[in-house]
Amino acid sequence: MAQLTLSPVQVTVFIKRKPGMSEEEFHKYWTEVHAPLVEEWLAKHGGLRYVQHHTPSWLRQQVSAAWAELGASPNMADYDGIGEVTVRNIQDLKTALEDLYYRDRVVPDQLAFMDTNSTILSAGWAEVKVDNGSVIRTTLQTRGFWV
Numbered sequence: 001m002a003q004l005t006l007s008p009v010q011v012t013v014f015i016k017r018k019p020g021m022s023e024e025e026f027h028k029y030w031t032e033v034h035a036p037l038v039e040e041w042l043a044k045h046g047g048l049r050y051v052q053h054h055t056p057s058w059l060r061q062q063v064s065a066a067w068a069e070l071g072a073s074p075n076m077a078d079y080d081g082i083g084e085v086t087v088r089n090i091q092d093l094k095t096a097l098e099d100l101y102y103r104d105r106v107v108p109d110q111l112a113f114m115d116t117n118s119t120i121l122s123a124g125w126a127e128v129k130v131d132n133g134s135v136i137r138t139t140l141q142t143r144g145f146w147v
Contacts, residue, residue: 008048009090013083014120018113026080027054029113037106042085045096049086055079079120086126 017026030052042050060076067074087093096102110116128136 007089008086008125009088009093010124010126011085011087011093012122012124013085014077014079014122015081015083016078016115016118017080018111018115021113023056023080026113027056030054030081034109034113037109038085041099041101041106042087042096044101045087045099046092047085047087047096049084051084053082053084055081
């Protein structure tokens, strides 16, 4: 398969809270303490976007129940949150990860609230198909990718 020219790059991180930490403590810490560290670091390196998806157990249970009422049995991801970091390209990501601030401030802070042994990473690109109620039609060619 031919490689795509990919820009921007989206890294998705599936996160579980540190054992012994309540869900409330996790969400508060991630929002109020960790986010400011990531925001400054990512902005410094030309990051395009940082998004936190908070996925509390009560909401996951309600969504699973809604699907179950339709006769479906989805396999709900058992994570407390999903983080998305979008950068212009792989080189920007490498440069950001090599920054001493990331090693000395961001990584140690992750240990304060995340179960890093259960963290899962994914990488790819986002395709918006509906935005503010409008259907968006795109293909790899309209996005500027060459297959």
